Amino acid sequence: xxTWDVGPFDNDTAxxxxxxxxxxxxxxxxxxxxxxxxxxxxxxxxxxxxxxxxAIAAAALVAAQCPGGDPAHPHYGPDEPLPDLTALRxxxxxxxxxxxxxxxxxxxxxxxxxxxxxxxxxxxxRSTLTPQPPGEQLSLT
Numbered sequence: 001x002x003t004w005d006v007g008p009f010d011n012d013t014a015x016x017x018x019x020x021x022x023x024x025x026x027x028x029x030x031x032x033x034x035x036x037x038x039x040x041x042x043x044x045x046x047x048x049x050x051x052x053x054x055a056i057a058a059a060a061l062v063a064a065q066c067p068g069g070d071p072a073h074p075h076y077g078p079d080e081p082l083p084d085l086t087a088l089r090x091x092x093x094x095x096x097x098x099x100x101x102x103x104x105x106x107x108x109x110x111x112x113x114x115x116x117x118x119x120x121x122x123x124x125x126r127s128t129l130t131p132q133p134p135g136e137q138l139s140l141t
Contacts, residue, residue, distance in 0.1 A: 006118040008060035008125065009073035013053035018078045030083045033058045034091065041094035045103065052099045052106035056122065059092040061085055063128040070128075089129050096126055 003011040009018065021032055040047060040055030061078070062085045063069040072078060099106060100122060110118045 006121045007073060008056045008121065009076040011053050013050045014057035015076040017054045017057055018072075018076060021078045021082075022080045026081070026083070029080070030085060030088075033061055033082070033085055034088055037062075037088060037091045037095040040096075040098050041091060043098060047098060047104040047106070049105040049109060052104060055095040055099055056106075056125070058088075059096050059125050059129065062088045062092040063125050066128050067132075068128050070124075089131065093126060093129050096122055096129070 009015060017036065021029055024032055036051075036054040036058035039051050043051065057077075060070075061072060061082060064071050065082075065084065065086050066089065098104070100119075101107075107115075
């Protein structure tokens with residue numbers, strides 16, 4: 001597995017998964033994102049790094065459609081348009097929580113090096129995906 005940076009799409013697994021997403025029919029894309037998130041969220045035992053990398057990329061695609069979300073990587077993210085993924089926010093949060101919970105191979109790999117920037121990337125995704133409470137209304141009195 002090649003990893004070149006800490007972003008959601010900065011590894012071979014995520015880039016390949018985005019290629020598969022581009023190759024899928026438009027009607028199948030939301031299901032592929034949902035499946036990648038569910039594989040991570042539903043894992044009880046040891047979470048494989050490949051499943052975690054795909055889940056982080058999928059969560060980033062959901063976050064990209066939320067207020068304040070960063071767009072997908074222009075070279076390694078998907079090229080084809082995606083349907084509305086915002087209904088998957090809760091599942092994306094569950095998937096990210098599972099990635100960050102032992103036993104998780106990806107968490108172990110990043111903890112073996114300076115994982116602080118990677119943890120910050122996941123934290124930013126979580127923050128974007130977490131629905132914000134409605135702002136207080138201004139009083140006109």
